Amino acid sequence: MKALDWNLLRAFHATATLGSLSAAARHLSLTQPTLSRQIxxxxxxxxxxxxERIGRRLSLSPTGSALLEHIERMGDAADAFSLAASGNVQALTGRVSISATDTFSAYVLPEILDRIRLEAPQLSVMVVASNDLSDLHRREADIAIRHVAPDRERLVGQRLRDTEAHFYASHDWVERNGLPRSVDELAHSDLIGIEDVERYxxxxxxxxxxxxxxxxxxxxxxxxAVWQMVRQGLGVAAMLREVAERTPGVTRLPLDLPGITVxxxxxxxxxxxxxxxxxxxQRIVSEELARM
Incomplete structure (x- = not known):
């Protein structure tokens, strides 16, 4: 059997691990038709x-699942090579991607990005605004600001500090409904939550x-979206202190509860x-988050 083209193997690996042709095409910087032809x-x-092709969806066949176990080691080796090469680039140019939750990206990161731009004007920064845990192994992001400790091999993390989340409402909502001061009152206060409400x-x-x-x-x-609903007076939601302090027109509820440690x-x-x-x-992000 002749040697297989690594590009074809890489196309299979990306599609199988990322779950769709569109996501794999973005990851590999290919068009979707090109990736489909490679598969x-x-x-x-x-x-x-x-x-197995069901309409426009792809799912691994039993044979594909068995072969994926073998190619994953090749994919991990290629990712490790890419990471090592990126780590050895000495110039303060190129791109650095930072992953953070969408609210953190919108309300907190801009101040930090302003300082990065001042200290390294030739650097390009990509903000990955996602509430999912970005896979740093797959280079979805170079740096992640998260609220949980790293749980994968070769990921390293520093716990910068703890913050708090509290419950907030808009001034308009408070004028109409009053200030909830107890948990019982909170439960009847038009609560707004994040999807996967059971887990939340x-x-x-x-x-x-x-x-x-x-x-x-x-x-x-x-x-x-949750925070915008709060700002529009639709109800009450928990939010990080750093985000709420940067948002005019909202009030922290004086509940008989401690803050939620984050x-x-x-x-x-x-x-x-x-x-x-x-x-x-990393240094700038660390210093700015500590200052905040």
Whole structure:
């Protein structure tokens, strides 16, 4: 059997791990038709069906699942090579991507980006505004600001400090409804929550806030959307202090509850620690978050 083209193997690996042709095409900087042709070419060379095609959706076939276990090691090795090469780039040019939640990206990061631009004007910074945990192994981001500790091999993190989240409402909402001062009053205060309300409710319950799933009247998978609903006077939601302090027209509710403790972690991959541009951005982010 002739040697397989790595580009074809890489196309299969990206599509299988990222779950769709569109996501894999973006990751590999290819057009979707090109990626699709590479998948078909690989299936032709192997003489097997790697994906089951249901309409426009792809799902791994049993053969594809079995072969993925073998190619994952090759993909990890290629990612490690890319990370090592990026970490050895000494110039303060190029791109650094920072991942943070959408609300953090919109309300907190701009101040930090302003300083980065002043200290490294030739550097390009890409903000990945996502509430999902970006996979630093796959280079979805170089640096991540997260509220949980790193849980993957070779990811390194520094717990910068802890912050707090509190419940807020707009001035207009308070004028119409008054200020809730107890948990019982909070549960009947047009609560707005994040999607996966069961998990969110369980988290609040674990913090000593006995709110039920049925208490939430509005939900979104976007923190920015939730916060905009609050600003428009549609209800009450929990938000990080740093975000609320940068938002005019909102009031912290004087509840008989402690603040919700939220750790702030700065995370990157070991392979990038030696990069001057990564170190510079990490230092600025760390110093600015500590100052805030």
């Amino acid at each position: 078909i070419a690989l299936e032709g060379e192997l003489g097997v069906e790697l994906f 409710t369980a988290y609040l319950n674990g913090m000593g806030i006995p709110i039920g799933v049925s208490d939430f009247r509005l939900l979104s998978n976007s923190g920015i 750790p702030i972690w700065l995370i990157t991959h070991q392979g990038l620690e030696a990069s001057p541009r990564i170190r510079l951005v």
